[in-house]
Every structure is written in structure tokens, then in C-alpha cells.
Amino acid sequence: MQSFILKDSMAQNKSIHGQWSSRWTFILAAAGSAVGLGNIWKFPYIAGENGGGAFVLFYLLCVIMIGMPILIAEIMLGRRGRQNPINTFAYLAQQSKQHRAWRWLGVSCVTAGFLVLTYYSVIAGWALDYTVKSAMSSFTHASSSAISQLFTALLANAPMLLFWHTVFMLAVIVVVGYGVQKGLERAVCWLFPLMGLILLILVGYAMNSGAFEQGIAFLFNPDFSKLTPNSMLIALGHACFTLSIGLGGMMAYGAYLPKKTSIIQAAGIIALLDTIIALVAGLAIFPIVFANDLAVNSGPGLIFQTLPIAFGAMPYGSFFATLFFIMLVFAAFTSAISITEPAVAWLMEKYHMHRFHAVWLITGIAWFVGIGTVLSFNYWENVKLFGLTFFGLLDYLTANIMLPLNAALIAIFSGWCLRRQIIHEELKTPVTWLIRAWQFATRYLVPTAVGIVMLNFLGII
Numbered sequence: 473m474q475s476f477i478l479k480d481s482m483a484q485n486k487s488i489h490g491q492w493s494s495r496w497t498f499i500l501a502a503a504g505s506a507v508g509l510g511n512i513w514k515f516p517y518i519a520g521e522n523g524g525g526a527f528v529l530f531y532l533l534c535v536i537m538i539g540m541p542i543l544i545a546e547i548m549l550g551r552r553g554r555q556n557p558i559n560t561f562a563y564l565a566q567q568s569k570q571h572r573a574w575r576w577l578g579v580s581c582v583t584a585g586f587l588v589l590t591y592y593s594v595i596a597g598w599a600l601d602y603t604v605k606s607a608m609s610s611f612t613h614a615s616s617s618a619i620s621q622l623f624t625a626l627l628a629n630a631p632m633l634l635f636w637h638t639v640f641m642l643a644v645i646v647v648v649g650y651g652v653q654k655g656l657e658r659a660v661c662w663l664f665p666l667m668g669l670i671l672l673i674l675v676g677y678a679m680n681s682g683a684f685e686q687g688i689a690f691l692f693n694p695d696f697s698k699l700t701p702n703s704m705l706i707a708l709g710h711a712c713f714t715l716s717i718g719l720g721g722m723m724a725y726g727a728y729l730p731k732k733t734s735i736i737q738a739a740g741i742i743a744l745l746d747t748i749i750a751l752v753a754g755l756a757i758f759p760i761v762f763a764n765d766l767a768v769n770s771g772p773g774l775i776f777q778t779l780p781i782a783f784g785a786m787p788y789g790s791f792f793a794t795l796f797f798i799m800l801v802f803a804a805f806t807s808a809i810s811i812t813e814p815a816v817a818w819l820m821e822k823y824h825m826h827r828f829h830a831v832w833l834i835t836g837i838a839w840f841v842g843i844g845t846v847l848s849f850n851y852w853e854n855v856k857l858f859g860l861t862f863f864g865l866l867d868y869l870t871a872n873i874m875l876p877l878n879a880a881l882i883a884i885f886s887g888w889c890l891r892r893q894i895i896h897e898e899l900k901t902p903v904t905w906l907i908r909a910w911q912f913a914t915r916y917l918v919p920t921a922v923g924i925v926m927l928n929f930l931g932i933i
């Protein structure tokens with residue numbers, strides 16, 4: 473009976489959700505999911521907090537050794553399952569004669585994605601607020617303390633944060649509500665290339681800002697004494713976060729991928745684009761930070777507190793600032809829609825809900841939980857658990873704990889449990905050593921590396 477239900481729903485899903493119209497729209501959508509606040513807001517500030525060079529190197533290592541194989545695995549599982557991550561694990565476990573408990577890995581992925589959405593929308597709201605501030609020339613000729621004050625005032629203003637959080641969630645509802653082709657595709661095809669263009673203009677400015685070499689040195693000269701077990705865990709977590717793996721987003725997008733597309737090639741392009749954009753964002757940001765004697769380790773406020781100082785001082789600064797924050801909103805948006813999709817697909821498939829109803833329900837609950845993040849920066853600023861605010865705890869728990877653990881389990885599932893035949897059918901490539909390398913990575917490399925970083929963090933090794 474169970475088997476009948478799973479297969480039956482699999483056959484139907486193509487018609488429920490639709491499919492990507494081509495390989496390139498999938499690649500754009502998946503790259504749009506990967507490139508987000510993680511690249512432009514989070515990567516620079518955690519690189520700044522964790523000492524630059526060595527952290528960046530370890531992060532790149534994690535992207536190649538752990539991120540890439542899991543990205544391939546997720547897209548593969550998604551396309552084979554053609555359902556939401558929970559049903560996909562249940563279906564594939566059954567096909568491979570494995571225990572039903574694997575569906576809980578799907579539950580863990582969807583839950584992690586949902587939790588990320590709750591705070592992602594709040595931070596995206598900061599970018600929305602800064603887009604308006606930039607357009608109104610709020611930074612022009614302002615002193616650094618006045619600009620810093622603008623950021624502090626925004627964080628203290630809970631109704632304002634709530635307003636922007638609500639605006640962002642409403643935009644997500646509209647796009648995800650229209651489904652794969654009408655909503656998601658149309659949005660990313662426009663937003664992603666535009667974002668690349670704006671970023672390049674900013675790097676052009678940074679190159680002429682006078683501190684480009686210092687920026688490069690900070691990002692690429694490793695000082696291994698600065699690499700602590702905690703920063704290694706953060707680098708690992710961020711490699712998962714930035715590639716949108718370990719929370720079902722890529723699996724959900726893979727479920728709408730046409731059969732012919734080469735998964736290995738697509739994953740390679742996605743990871744490359746994502747890495748280039750993070751590094752380019754760093755190259756746009758750090759030279760400006762150094763040229764203006766700003767603090768590299770100013771945390772989540774880095775781009776909001778420091779960049780506007782540079783924007784305020786440069787010619788046509790309001791224009792560049794507005795472009796920059798529009799870009800950040802775009803980047804966040806194409807990621808947010810992909811975090812919403814797995815839970816929405818699950819409600820549609822499990823309860824036969826209409827897409828719009830499912831989207832309203834998921835984003836409604838996420839919006840409500842997001843209020844906790846809004847309050848973390850003002851009324852609940854001093855309410856802490858393990859030294860972290862509600863937002864800090866959610867971020868740490870999802871990015872640094874749930875994502876790497878999910879990634880390791882996905883590796884174990886696809887490397888050890890999945891039927892060989894499925895792997896060969898899905899990953900078809902003339903370059904056979906690529907499949908062997910992927911198998912080695914999922915079987916041994918990923919579980920061992922995640923295990924070592926986690927045990928090292930816990931002080932056990």
C-alpha cells in the first residue's frame with residue numbers, strides 16, 4: 473500500500489508542480505538559491521570575525537570536498553524522487569530496501585529550511601530598509617558615527633523591522649504561489665544576471681578605492697594560528713549554508729529538473745558561481761573597509777554599518793548604494809523562495825493543498841517565528857541562552873549544527889544505501905572517474921570530515 477502511494481504520487485508530481493523549462497533556467501534558479509545573504513552579508517562578516525585568509529581557505533576546502541558532493545547528491549535524490557524531501561527519502565529508501573526511518577532525514581532537512589526562512593526574511597528586511605535609505609541619500613556626507621547610529625536605530629525599531637519582514641514575506645508568497653514556471657523562473661531569470669552586473673560595478677569602485685591590495689591580502693593570506701575549532705565549524709556550516717545544502721532546497725529544485733540534464737555539470741557550475749560571487753563580494757567590501765579604516769570584525773552589521781560610510785563619501789554614492797542594496801534584496805529573494813519550496817511541496821503532496829494555501833500557511837508560521845528574530849535585536853537583546861540571542865541561537869543551530877549533520881547523513885544515504893543502478897542512471901557521464909570520486913567522497917570523505925570537525929569542536933579530539 474505504502475509503495476503504491478509513493479509511486480503514485482511520484483507520477484503525479486510533474487503535473488502538480490511543473491518543471492524547469494530548460495537546463496539553464498534550473499542552473500539559474502539553483503545558483504539564485506545558492507547566492508544570497510550568505511555570500512554578500514554573512515561570508516564577509518564571518519571571514520572578518522574569524523581572521524580572513526586561513527578561514528577562507530578552509531571554507532573553500534569545505535566547498536570542494538563536502539559541498540560539491542552533497543550538492544550533486546541532493547539534486548540527484550531530488551530528481552529521482554520527484555517529490556518533497558520527506559517523501560523522496562521515504563520513496564528512495566523503499567526502492568533501495570532500506571529502513572523507513574530515513575524519511576526523518578527529510579523531516580530534518582525541511583525543518584532546517586523552515587527555521588532558516590524565519591530569520592532570513594528579517595535580515596532581508598534590513599536590506600529593504602537600506603534600499604530606501606540609500607535612495608533617499610541618507611548616507612551622503614554623513615559621518616561614520618551618524619551612519620552607525622542609523623543602523624543601531626533601525627535595530628532598536630522593532631515595528632520597522634517587523635514591517636520590512638512582513639513586506640519580504642509577502643513578496644515570497646506572490647512568487648512561490650505562482651509555482652515553478654510562472655513564478656520562480658520568471659523571477660530568477662531577471663534578478664540573477666542583474667545582480668552579477670551590479671556586483672561587478674562595485675568591484676570596479678573598490679579597485680580604485682586605494683586599499684585593494686590590503687583587501688586581497690586579508691582574504692587570501694592565511695594565518696593558521698587564527699583557525700580555531702569553532703571557526704572551522706563555522707566554515708563548514710557556511711559551506712553548506714551558502715550552497716543551500718542540508719535543508720532540502722536543492723532537492724526540491726532537483727525534483728523539477730528534466731531527465732536529460734547532467735547533474736554533475738550543473739552542480740559544478742552552481743558551486744563555481746556561488747564561490748566566485750562570495751569572493752567577489754569580499755573583494756568589493758574589504759578594500760572599502762580598509763580604505764576607510766573601518767573594523768573588519770564588526771559582525772552582522774559589517775556591510776550595513778561600514779559600506780554606507782564609503783558610499784556616503786564617494787561620488788554618485790546614493791546611486792551605488794541603492795544598486796548595492798537592491799542587489800542584496802534580489803539575492804536574498806531568490807534564496808528565500810527556494811527555502812520555502814520544500815515545505816510547500818510537502819503540504820501540497822501530503823495534504824493535497826492548493827499551492828497558494830500551502831504558501832500562506834508556511835510563510836505565515838515562519839513570519840510569526842521570525843518575530844523572535846526581530847525582537848532579538850531590541851526587546852530581547854539581553855535574553856540569552858548559551859550566550860546567544862534567539863536569532864544567534866537559531867543561526868548557530870541551523871547553519872553550524874543541523875546543516876553539516878544533515879549533509880553527512882545525506883552522504884551516508886546516497887553513498888552507502890542508495891541502489892547502485894539509481895546512481896548510475898542519474899549521474900550518467902562519459903567521465904567515469906567522476907562517479908568514482910563522488911562515491912569516495914560520499915562514502916568516506918564527507919562523513920569523516922564532518923565527524924572530525926564536530927568532534928574537534930566538542931573538544932573530544
Ligand code: PHE
Binds near residue numbers: 510811
Ligand atoms: N544559500 C543561501 C545563501 O547563501 C541561503 C540558503 C540556504 C538558501 C538554504 C536556500 C536554502 O544566502
